Amino acid sequence: MMTQTHCLMTIPQILIRRMFDSSKNLDGLILRSQSTKATKKKTASSVYRTMNIFDRKAKILQKERAAQSEDYHLSEYIKEEVGWRTADRIFDIKRTFTNAVELGAGRGYVSRHFLPDSVEKVTLCDSSQTHLDKAIVGDGVKCDKVLVDEENFEFPENSVDLLVSSLALHWVNDLPGCFDKVMQCLKPDGVFVACVFGGDTLLELRQALQLAEGERLGGVHPHISPFTRIRDIGGLLNAAGFTLQTVDVDSMTVWYPSMWHVMSDLRALGESNAAFNRPLRLQRSTLFAAAAIYDEMYGKEVPDRTSRGVPATFQIINFLGWKPDPSQPRPIERGTGELSLKDLHKIDEIIKDTKKIELTEDDKK
Numbered sequence: 001m002m003t004q005t006h007c008l009m010t011i012p013q014i015l016i017r018r019m020f021d022s023s024k025n026l027d028g029l030i031l032r033s034q035s036t037k038a039t040k041k042k043t044a045s046s047v048y049r050t051m052n053i054f055d056r057k058a059k060i061l062q063k064e065r066a067a068q069s070e071d072y073h074l075s076e077y078i079k080e081e082v083g084w085r086t087a088d089r090i091f092d093i094k095r096t097f098t099n100a101v102e103l104g105a106g107r108g109y110v111s112r113h114f115l116p117d118s119v120e121k122v123t124l125c126d127s128s129q130t131h132l133d134k135a136i137v138g139d140g141v142k143c144d145k146v147l148v149d150e151e152n153f154e155f156p157e158n159s160v161d162l163l164v165s166s167l168a169l170h171w172v173n174d175l176p177g178c179f180d181k182v183m184q185c186l187k188p189d190g191v192f193v194a195c196v197f198g199g200d201t202l203l204e205l206r207q208a209l210q211l212a213e214g215e216r217l218g219g220v221h222p223h224i225s226p227f228t229r230i231r232d233i234g235g236l237l238n239a240a241g242f243t244l245q246t247v248d249v250d251s252m253t254v255w256y257p258s259m260w261h262v263m264s265d266l267r268a269l270g271e272s273n274a275a276f277n278r279p280l281r282l283q284r285s286t287l288f289a290a291a292a293i294y295d296e297m298y299g300k301e302v303p304d305r306t307s308r309g310v311p312a313t314f315q316i317i318n319f320l321g322w323k324p325d326p327s328q329p330r331p332i333e334r335g336t337g338e339l340s341l342k343d344l345h346k347i348d349e350i351i352k353d354t355k356k357i358e359l360t361e362d363d364k365k
Contacts, residue, residue, distance in 0.1 A: 043183075044176035047239040052173050052276070053226065056151060059171050059274040060127045066270035067107075067130035075268035076107070078252065079167055082316055083109025085250070086166045086195055089320070091118055093191065097162040101125060101185075103194075104150045104168020108135035116140040119162065125153060126168075128270075151178065155185035165194040167316075170227055171274060179240040189325035192242060198249060198315030199227045204298050205262055205312065212290035221279045233319050242321025243328060250316040255302050255309040259294040262312045 066072055087110045097119045102111050105124040114122060114137060121142035124135050132145045150165075151172050163182050172178050182192050206224045213220045230249060237245045256262045266272060294310055302309040322328060339350065 042239065042241070044179045044236050044240040045174075048176040048232075048236065050174045050176065054171050054173055054274045055276050056149065056171075056173070056274075059270075060149070062272050062274060063126075063128040063270035064130055066268055067128050067134065069268060072268060075265045076109075078254065078314060079106060079109045079269070081252070082195060083166045084113055085316075086110050086164060086193060086318070087113035089318070090114075090162070090164065090193055096120060099123075099160055100162040100164065101155065101160050103153065103163060103165040105135055106131050106166075106168070108137055110164050110166050111135070111137040111141070111143070114138040114141045125150070153181065155181075157184055158187045160185045161187045161190045163190070163192050163194075167195060167197065169194060170196040170225075175228070176236060176239070179236050179242075183240045183242065183323060186323040188323055189327060190323045192321045192323075193319075195316050195318045196233070197227050198317040199229050200251075200313060200315040201227055202262075202266075203313055204294060204310070205259065208259065208290045208294035208297065209286075211293050212286050216283070216286050216289055222275060222277055223273060223279070223282070225273050225275050225278075227315075228317065230317055233317055237319060237321045240321075241324065243324050244320075244322045246318075246320040248318050250318060252314045252316065253311050254314065255311055257307065257309055259291040259310060262310070 090110075096117060098121065100111075100114075100119045100122040102108065102122055103125050105111060105126045106128075108124055111119075111122045111124060112135075116138075119138075119141055121144070122137060123144045123146055124132060124137070125146045125148045126132050126135075127147070127149045129147050132147060135145065137143045150168055151174055163186060169175065169178060186192065202224050209223045210220045230247060234245065234247050237247070256265070295308075299308055299310045301307075343350065
């Protein structure tokens with residue numbers, strides 16, 4: 001009996017001990033999960049998933065073939081104009097960048113406008129060796145050239161104070177990973193300045209091809225590569241951790257004699273469709289139908305010429321973001337305001353009581 005009683009008394013003790021041990025393990029799991037969540041850093045790759053849309057090998061071949069053409073310079077007017085506009089945005093930043101990178105540089109469409117008082121050294125990166133061989137930079141600016149895929153670039157952490165890209169990132173599949181890499185390689189208070197083609201680019205050509213194929217074949221194929229939307233760029237900048245973000249849109253309209261000239265210039269620029277689901281060929285009858293629809297819907301007499309032409313729209317999304325740094329301006333905390341919106345009707349009285357502050361010479365610069 002004593003043995004049985006002893007056994008019966010030890011069962012609850014064993015259960016209590018097991019419950020106590022399990023509760024300690026549970027607490028450890030909870031603390032471990034909380035610490036994991038606390039240390040996990042938010043990145044663009046953790047918010048947005050990668051889309052495997054473009055055939056990077058085909059795009060590199062297209063760019064290399066275009067760069068080797070003797071008449072390539074006759075078709076690069078769009079990249080030259082956008083490159084100058086991007087460089088002008090960098091000139092607005094009153095700072096001298098010691099180590100800059102132009103990603104997807106091509107023939108140096110941005111770097112050719114740099115001056116030593118704005119950029120001391122720039123590294124041109126592109127996936128086409130012929131483009132790099134023909135690239136030029138501004139006088140007095142140190143230059144390095146690196147053959148690298150825009151989707152798989154690597155730079156040391158906190159080593160670059162300016163990374164610029166003009167009309168190159170719209171062919172990148174892993175755009176969230178690209179933004180994360182840019183954030184990692186930038187120095188604190190470094191800046192990321194770039195532009196890509198927007199969703200309304202080549203809208204006229206897209207509609208003409210869709211209407212022609214719908215009439216001739218009873219269905220449509222994706223002949224124009226998909227482009228990034230404005231809201232996606234803002235979301236990527238925010239998810240990657242950039243501060244003081246700026247996103248704006250430009251629209252350029254170029255007039256061509258016909259649809260055939262539009263397609264010819266796109267091919268000469270290496271900007272042909274590179275999506276995996278692109279059709280290998282277009283029927284001749286469909287192309288002629290698309291050219292007729294293009295001219296009928298959008299064609300008119302060009303104001304500066306006596307001949308008829310068709311427009312091609314290029315939407316440019318420009319964006320800028322800074323890597324966080326304590327020296328950057330921050331919004332004032334809530335509750336520190338001295339005036340209320342309820343007193344808006346007293347704005348004239350408030351202005352009279354406002355003290356005037358004289359501007360210094362540095363403020364006027």
